[in-house]
Amino acid sequence: MSETLQGRLRLLLVIFSVLTGLIVIRLISLQFGSSVSFFEAQYELASSYPVKIIPPRGRIFDRNGELLATNDVQYALGLSPNFVTDPEGMAKVLAAMLDRPVEELAAITRPAPAGVDAAKYVPIQKPVSAEIGEKLLAMQRDPKGPDLNGLIIEPFQTRTYPGGTLAANVLGFVSYDGKGYYGVEEFYNEILSGHPVVGIKQVVPFDVALNPAPDQGADLYLTIDRDIQFLAQETLANALQLYGGESGSITIMDPKTGRILAMAVSPTYDPNNFLTEPEANRANPAVSAQFEPGSTFKIITMASALQSGTVRPETTYFDTGYIEVGGVGIANWNGGAWGTQDMTGVLQHSLNVGTAWVSTHMGPQKFYDHLTAFGMGQATNIDLSGEAAGMLSRPGDSNWYESNLGTNAFGQGVAVTPIQLLAAASAVANGGAMMQPHVLERVSDGGVVHTTRPQVLGRPISADTANTLSAMLAVSLEREASNALLPGYRLAGKTGTAQIPIPGGYDYYKTIATFIGWGPADDPRFIVLIKLDKPTASMWGSETAAPTFGEMVKRLVVLMKIPPDNVRQALAASGQ
């Protein structure tokens, strides 16, 4: 080997050694130098990102385990314009699937004009049904399918209500941000939604680690009975059609426990399509709408008078058809005079004069103390969102006048919600104990079951008073041969026809027709409040709400497996 060649090789060796040394030095500086944190941050940024892990929302069942609300999948469609390779073809496919004009979609899928930066993401439609989303996904994955490059199909969890409008106003709905609105969904949102956690999504498989598991949302079992709810909604719809009512509600409760078995309101809505339904229909007027109860309130007045010892069932008064209280004249519903009447007669004929006579004999102190004990002017605290407290003016309030003592006695000048009136009347049906109305039967949280115990809301009257009044109401129904009666079953109840307050007085042509009834009278299993707003076929509760009650109870006793009184008593006797 010549010396020249050796020299050149040595030179090359030196150059490569120097270069290798430089690379090694650079590698060492990168590995251990001051830029380590920068490169680590870059790596973290590129290889992982935080993700919010949202647990599935708890489901809602009725008392028998029938599903009322559950989770479903829908899709959000979007576009990554830089990745679209066949904008016209994609627009045609989407137009056919989404039932939208091709031109409208082509305007979205077409590439941005030259010189304009395309957006990274363009939304197309949200929500898209699971069926369409899955079909599009299948097309996208199919190598022989249409070119859908750039189409982003993302699933997301949604709430679905298999019964549609069934118990919609009790359930409420969940918006796309996962928050519950109205009803149970809002009231128990914290329990249903669980607790999301933030985890790390690792792109590099080498770094994959298990993320913390979020707290799952708990399942709720309601006191609502799906079959009874269906019956109540069907009965209400039929009644409103038959009597030309504008709106209404039917609430059914177990008076011994306060369990709400059904709560039907009209107009209602389908929570699956909450965005397109009228917003006014989302609330639950059975707990949020206040109204002047009219004659059904006479149950509360008479219970108060019996409890305070002011009257007894056989107490009589002479009805002249007119009484003046605080300078305001009060007449009966038909303007007539009914002569000598006992207290059962007052209830049977629904005499305004009689109840005003009773309240004035009680005096304001006793009368309003008893109304307060019945929960008037106070929310029942039922576990549904949006409950109103009603309104009751007491002596000393700026809006209380002496005449209120007379008018309040037959349900004028006092505002209640249907649930408030029902809870108060349930004290009469339940031996004097007013139970806390509630819709939650139990919570199933990860296998641990918490059951709601019935609670006594108050004892405004004694058992004797309750039983006496219940018997009086049963007799008054029977004497009236009310349309609410059901052969074979002894029922107790009271009709109501409330005038609607308008500025300057009352509307004399539109009424709120109501009926409160319970049965069997000796061992009540249900208490029902029927409320029909502005019926046109007849303004009277006895001709609209009472027959609605009778029609419904006919099927309710079958659903609740309540035998006729004679059969029940015979079975009870043979079982002992």
Next chain:
Amino acid sequence: MQNVAHTRYKEFSRAFRQAPWRVQTQWIATLAAVAVAIIALAGMYLSEASRAATAGRDVQSLQAAKADLQLAIDRQRVQIADARSLTRLETRARELGYVPAEIAQVEYLLVPGYPGMQLAASPTAPAASDAVPDYNESLGSWLAQTLSALMRPGG
């Protein structure tokens, strides 16, 4: 005299000095051993890294499959609920000739000992032992476990 001694020392040293090829062999052997050790370590690292990456990929696949299954379960629950909806059941019952029962058509019997219809049972959660434990094996514990397995008679 001194020259003689020096000459004898050189001869003595030459006689006992290792042959150059021996020295070279020792160097080569040492370097080879180091290289083998490095390669073994690198190989082990690569092997473990690839296994970890594969396991990570499997975890990702399983997580994706779990999410898909959850979606499928949700869909099927909805389909079952739709099939059991009251409107559908009522329509089907009417098609089959059923009508709502009247009070007079119902016969009540006393069944001694029957407590009546019970409310729906709540589903129970899986037992705690079914849950996947956290992965907490360290290199040390893995080595100890492997060595003990190798040293076990018949292992």
